[in-house]
Amino acid sequence: MSYQALYRVWRPQRFQDIAGQKAITQTLINALAQGKTSHAYLFTGPRGTGKTSAAKIFAKAINCPNLKDGEPCNECETCRSITQGQLNDVIEIDAASNNGVEEIRDIRDKAKYAPTSAEYKIYIIDEVHMLTTGAFNALLKTLEEPPKNVVFILATTEPHKIPLTIISRTQRFDFKRISVRDSCERMTYILNQEKITYQEEALTVIARAAEGGMRDALSILDQAISYGDDSVTVENAMSVTGSLTQELVLDYFDAIIQSNTEKGLSLLQSILSEGKDASRFVEDLILFSRDLLVYQQAPQMTDLLEGANVDEGFKTLSQTITAQQLYEVIGILNDTQQEMRFTNHAEVYLEVATVKLTQLAVxxxxxxxxxxxxxxxxxxxxxxxxxxxxxxxxxxxxxxxxxxxxxxxxxxxxKKAPKVVSKPGNTQFKINTTMIHKLLSEATKENLAQLIDIWPDLLSMLSVTQRAIMKASTPVAASPNGLIVSFEYDILCQKATNDNELLEAISENLQRLVGYSPKMICVPAEQWPIIREQFLKLNKELLKKPSVEKSTSPAVVKGETQVVSDFEQENLASLETALPEPDEDETIVIEAMELFGEKNVEVKND
Known part of the structure; x- marks a missing residue:
């Protein structure tokens, strides 16, 4: 089979051939020209953006005897051998299938030997994130103190899976997604060299479908050439990629503006029946909405548009639809795109989205x-x-x-006191008083002081979203088994109570910080003094009763006899000293709540 795919034939052989990575290629060229190369590199980024190609070009350049301005000559014996994959001193390893400790130990042992035919021995480890923990540990020492004339180049699409100890011993280069313009320029060069006719709009369609990958763009271009009998037209590119023409997109937006649900659903069914890809349909609508928004705000900067053709229909639509409508359109389409990832019935979500979009004005x-x-x-x-x-x-x-x-x-x-307003329909945060009273009966000053001391450290261990919820919180009572946290705002208190993931994170992090994981109970800040006073008042009356008997067991009620433990009496005294007495205003509020009911009272501070 003599034919080779375009992405193989036109694989970059020089740094200047790599599309869309100017900052990275220029840095490597300068390092090679000045003789300031490192012993280890890490190339990260999405698929098809030039990571492995850059590694092979670097291997040629560092070993090329005719290096000129940091670029290999591609004519000497060394360059040709590396291009053909025949040089023994350039070893390319697929970590997906060679990810064990033994394979890495073999690399480590062989790296000690000097290169045979080139100046440097180059190890290119692709998909390095697939290595096991033991393999990474075996590689670590070699990266830290590498043998002379040995260079490691690690390539991966998932750098977050690589240990930081490995990353810190390499020079990291992050390859970005290739822009539509850079992809089109590269495809134009290739088509001109292959003497194949094409339409520029077709290349834009292909570049958008490739989503920033040059290899994907060339694969789609290959299909379009085959489909169109050695020519690339817009119609062929649309058919191969499943994309929409701008006329169809304009008709769909016209239905949105006119709030014509019937027209919108009819267009959707027509588009899907033609075999258009549902995911590509949503992606095209999002990008078109983005282009409309950009053109509205900066009509002179047409070079920022992803692919929309600024014709009369596009200009008219940009003047008709509002920016607020476009925000809502993008939001609905984005939600639909996320939902479609987990279903086998994408057309149902598209129909729902169409109904929502056509009813925006209503x-x-x-x-x-x-x-x-x-x-x-x-x-x-x-x-x-x-x-x-x-x-x-x-x-x-x-x-x-x-x-x-x-x-x-x-x-x-x-005397000015807080206004107490009776509110029959008030829906305050519901507090589990029973659990709080039980926790307070076991609370100690030592536990509370310990948790207050480590509270900032605990918050720093949470995620950004969890930290935002807990930022306005303060521990107010604690025992080995429980923790009461006061929140300044009721809504945050409610969110924290209902967020099981947050509660689990706090429990796990407390286990690491203090050695135990108390269960957290949330209370609003304005309700805490009232609950505390009720508990102290209840327990004071309990201790004053003549029928109180001391016991070492927990507090229980048996008929008319109250049995209270020494532990609880000590904790009650501890709480009385640790928690200040409520002032006169708080007493008024407590009496009002007892009179009208806790849910029917709202406290307003003057």
Missing amino acids: AALVGSTAVEESRVNGNTQVEQQKLTDMEKELLEMKKQLQKLAKNGGTPQPP
């Missing part, structure tokens, strides 16, 4: 009406509240005047 109108009604109702409630407050103040002033007239003295201004 939803926006209903939403604005609801906001206006809410604003009007809110103003009415505020005015009613103000009137009620004024009546209360007038009643208070009347009482003061009556007292003044009766006693002939000067009335004292009433």
Whole structure:
């Protein structure tokens, strides 16, 4: 079989042939020209971006006797042998199938021997993240103190799986996805060399479908050439990639603007029945929305567009659709794209997305009406509240005047206390008082002090999202088995209580920091003084009863007899000293809650 795929025939043989990686190739060229090469390199990045090609070019350049400006000559015996894969001193290893300790030990032992026909012995280890932990450990010492004239080049698509001890001993180069423009330039050069006719728009379609991989782009180009009988047209590229023409995309957006759900669903069925790829359909819509948004904000910067053709239809649409609509379109399409990854019925999600998109204008109108009604109702409630407050103040002033007239003295201004408002429909965060009281009966000052001391360290061990939830939290009581944490905001308290992953992370990290993992109970900051006072009051009354008997067992109730342990009495005294007495304002709030019920009281601080 004499024919070779384009990506094999046109594999880069010089650094300047590598598309879209100018910063990396220039750095390597300068290092080679100045003789400042390292003993180990790490090339990371998505598939098909030039990592292995760059490693082979580097192997040729460092061993080439005719090196010129950091580029290999590709004509000497050494360069030709490396290109053909026949030089014994350049060893290419696939770590996916040679990932054991024995294979790496063999490399380590052979690396001690001097190169036979070249100046440097080069080890290129592809997909290095597939090595086992033992293999990485075997490689570590060699990377730290390599033999003379030996260079290791590690290539991977998943650098996060490589131990930091390995990464720190290499020079790391991150290969980025190749832009549409760079991919098109490379394909144009290849087609011109192969003397194949093409349309520039077709190359843009292929480059977008390749998603930043040059090898993928050349594979798709190969298919398009075969499909079109040695010519590359837009129609052929669309058929091969499953992409949409701009006319179809404009028709679909027209249905969105007109809120024509029937037209949108009809277009969708027509597109899918033609064999278009569902994932590619969503991707094209997202990129087209992005181009519309860019053109709206900066119409003169057409070079930033990913592939949209700025024709009359595109210009008209950009003037008709709003930026807010485009934000919502991109959000809906992005959610649909994520959902489609885990289903075998992608068309169902596309139909749902089409209905949502074509009803955006209606939803926006209903939403604005609801906001206006809410604003009007809110103003009415505020005015009613103000009137009620004024009546209360007038009643208070009347009482003061009556007292003044009766006693002939000067009335004292009433002490300002928190406003307690009865709210029958209030939906406050529900607190498990029973669990809190049980935990408080076992709490100690030592446990609390220990957790307060390590609390900043604990937060730093959480993820960014978890740390944001716990940022406004403070430990207020602790025992070996439990921990009460106070939150400044009810919503964060609710989120923390319902987030099982967060609770597990805190438990595991506490086990590492203090050697035990207490169960965390969350309470709002404004409710904590009330709960604490209720617990102290309850236990004080319990200890004052004559029927109290001391026991070493936990506190239980048997008929009329209360049995309280010495441990709990000591902890109660400890809590009384550790937790300050509530002030007069808090006492008023507690009495109000006892009178009206905890759920029907809201505390407002003046």
